[in-house]
Amino acid sequence: MFFAGSETTSTSIEWAMAELLLNPEAMAKAKAELTRSIGPNRRLEETDIDNLPYLNAVVKETLRLHPPVPLLVPREAKNDTNFMGYSIPKNTKVLINAWAIGRDPDAWDDPLCFKPERFLASKLDYKGQDFEYIPFGAGRRICVGLALAHRLLHVTLGSLIHEFEWKLGGQVTPETLDMKERLGITSRKLEPLLAVPTKRN
Numbered sequence: 001m002f003f004a005g006s007e008t009t010s011t012s013i014e015w016a017m018a019e020l021l022l023n024p025e026a027m028a029k030a031k032a033e034l035t036r037s038i039g040p041n042r043r044l045e046e047t048d049i050d051n052l053p054y055l056n057a058v059v060k061e062t063l064r065l066h067p068p069v070p071l072l073v074p075r076e077a078k079n080d081t082n083f084m085g086y087s088i089p090k091n092t093k094v095l096i097n098a099w100a101i102g103r104d105p106d107a108w109d110d111p112l113c114f115k116p117e118r119f120l121a122s123k124l125d126y127k128g129q130d131f132e133y134i135p136f137g138a139g140r141r142i143c144v145g146l147a148l149a150h151r152l153l154h155v156t157l158g159s160l161i162h163e164f165e166w167k168l169g170g171q172v173t174p175e176t177l178d179m180k181e182r183l184g185i186t187s188r189k190l191e192p193l194l195a196v197p198t199k200r201n
């Protein structure tokens, strides 16, 4: 539980911050929503999550482009199966590429672009019912930590955005920010993000 719950969450927050620093307009919209909804004198709490649709869209869009468990958990066919014209013999190990599904041009407009807005007018969710979007998997083996991860991602990311002003560290600019991935236990940034906070005005 510790293992499945820690690196997945920290990786997602790192990717979200990297995408927001690369897309200042999205960062500004998320910040404005937090200021409007929470105000300057209060900290973000779990009960605020449902009133932050743009932050929710940022989390969803991050998990679409950067699912931390890109191949989910392996499955095995119990019986000989015919699925969409493919024949899958009994005992075949099946890997599901959630990373590729989230970038499939047949399912997504402009699939490689970070556009949280695509989720604002959409009912798509990561609860395993929408098969074009399964960062937490689906079915019996769906992530058991989904409800906790949902809260952790929103409260942590939202607090970082709400409490601080952020800029890229070192000599890095949005043009030179390295967004390459490294596949280990989770799919992480190859170059760790260096981001510098200052207290919000």
Ligand code: HEM
Pocket: 001, 002, 004, 005, 006, 008, 009, 012, 063, 067, 068, 069, 072, 073, 074, 134, 135, 136, 137, 138, 139, 140, 141, 142, 143, 144, 145, 146, 148, 149, 153
């Ligand atoms: C961003 C956060 C997270 C993501 C994207 C994520 C994603 C996933 C995925 C894709 C699976 C495999 C599901 C499948 O194959 O259908 C999984 C399984 C699992 N997750 Fe998560 N997870 C996250 C956070 C957490 C947290 C916070 C916990 C618990 C504290 C957790 C506990 C587990 C466990 C125990 C499994 C194995 C379930 C099984 O095999 O039956 N996860 N997770």
